[in-house]
Amino acid sequence: MALRELPGIALITGAGSGIGRDSAFAFAAAGVRGILLTDINLSTAEQTLAECRKHATNPSFRAVALKCDVRQPEQVDQMITRCVAEFGRIDYGVHCAGIGRQTLSVMTEASTAASLQEYDLLYSVNVKGTLLVLGALCKQMATQESRIVTGRNGPRNVGRGSIVCLSSGNGYVAEPNKGAYTTMKHAIMAIMKTAALENAALGIRVNALCPAWTETPMHQRDTVLLPMTAPMIEKYTPLGRTAMPEEVGDTIVFLCSDSASYITGTGLMIDGGVSLSLHVG
Numbered sequence: 001m002a003l004r005e006l007p008g009i010a011l012i013t014g015a016g017s018g019i020g021r022d023s024a025f026a027f028a029a030a031g032v033r034g035i036l037l038t039d040i041n042l043s044t045a046e047q048t049l050a051e052c053r054k055h056a057t058n059p060s061f062r063a064v065a066l067k068c069d070v071r072q073p074e075q076v077d078q079m080i081t082r083c084v085a086e087f088g089r090i091d092y093g094v095h096c097a098g099i100g101r102q103t104l105s106v107m108t109e110a111s112t113a114a115s116l117q118e119y120d121l122l123y124s125v126n127v128k129g130t131l132l133v134l135g136a137l138c139k140q141m142a143t144q145e146s147r148i149v150t151g152r153n154g155p156r157n158v159g160r161g162s163i164v165c166l167s168s169g170n171g172y173v174a175e176p177n178k179g180a181y182t183t184m185k186h187a188i189m190a191i192m193k194t195a196a197l198e199n200a201a202l203g204i205r206v207n208a209l210c211p212a213w214t215e216t217p218m219h220q221r222d223t224v225l226l227p228m229t230a231p232m233i234e235k236y237t238p239l240g241r242t243a244m245p246e247e248v249g250d251t252i253v254f255l256c257s258d259s260a261s262y263i264t265g266t267g268l269m270i271d272g273g274v275s276l277s278l279h280v281g
């Protein structure tokens with residue numbers, strides 16, 4: 001068996017759109033036995049479910065869609081309980097639910113009602129949601145048996161489970177008119193690192209992905225808010241384009257796979273090289 005094949009069970013938040021949706025297809029194609037697809041918008045999670053079946057390679061593949069608002073602790077706990085009831089365990093926990101910037105406000109407007117509202121909203125979904133989902137996943141994974149795989153150099157313990165959450169290039173760098181989002185994405189890195197450190201001895205890996213611009217509905221909304229985004233990406237990104245969702249989804253699958261069994265606490269940039277240089281002309 002190739003180490004990249006994933007035979008276990010995945011749980012995905014934000015599975016109704018964009019990166020979460022594509023990572024569901026990537027997990028189905030990688031051979032998982034089951035996926036719990038969750039989103040605040042149940043109908044979009046159900047659409048992902050229907051399409052997932054077309055990508056599945058495991059003959060026993062089964063998926064279930066569930067409504068879950070990641071801001072609500074009871075709903076997050078119910079999501080974990082449902083996944084374990086349906087499939088017995090959670091091997092790969094993927095937290096994609098999130099929201100993007102709502103306005104083009106700047107720091108000097110921080111005390112205005114609209115700006116504070118944006119900070120509160122982004123905090124509740126992006127930060128509190130990440131804390132709740134990662135906490136609940138780690139708690140469940142800690143109760144599971146570790147797995148041993150045999151690689152080219154003999155057997156090794158690949159642990160009890162792997163978690164990937166979505167930060168952003170804004171988890172490393174700042175950007176004008178994006179203060180609230182940047183703040184939340186830095187906070188997600190702190191939650192990820194804490195979870196990785198506190199759960200390493202239990203054999204639970206926790207990592208973040210830090211994509212730059214990825215072709216999803218969130219990115220489309222952002223380009224409406226700031227039309228100069230598209231020409232800017234083309235000009236300043238060394239690879240000259242945005243990422244396709246599968247370039248992020250496939251990396252999520254890699255980080256969850258046994259091939260990545262020594263990677264934990266990392267914020268992995270997927271940015272077409274945009275963070276390589278200070279050269280902007």
Ligand SMILES: NC(=O)c1ccc[n+]([C@@H]2O[C@H](COP(=O)([O-])OP(=O)(O)OC[C@H]3O[C@@H](n4cnc5c(N)ncnc54)[C@H](O)[C@@H]3O)[C@@H](O)[C@H]2O)c1
Nearest residue numbers: 014016017018019040069070097098166168213214216218
């Ligand atoms: N698209 C990009 O350019 C980009 C770049 C860097 C990071 N990211 C991050 O990747 C993640 C996914 O973004 P995307 O581009 O796929 O966005 P998207 O808007 O296409 O999908 C986000 C999903 O999250 C769901 N969601 C929103 N609030 C929720 C809540 N409270 N509870 C549960 N589900 C909720 C939405 O319904 C939607 O299905 C986000 O954290 C985003 O910040 C995206």
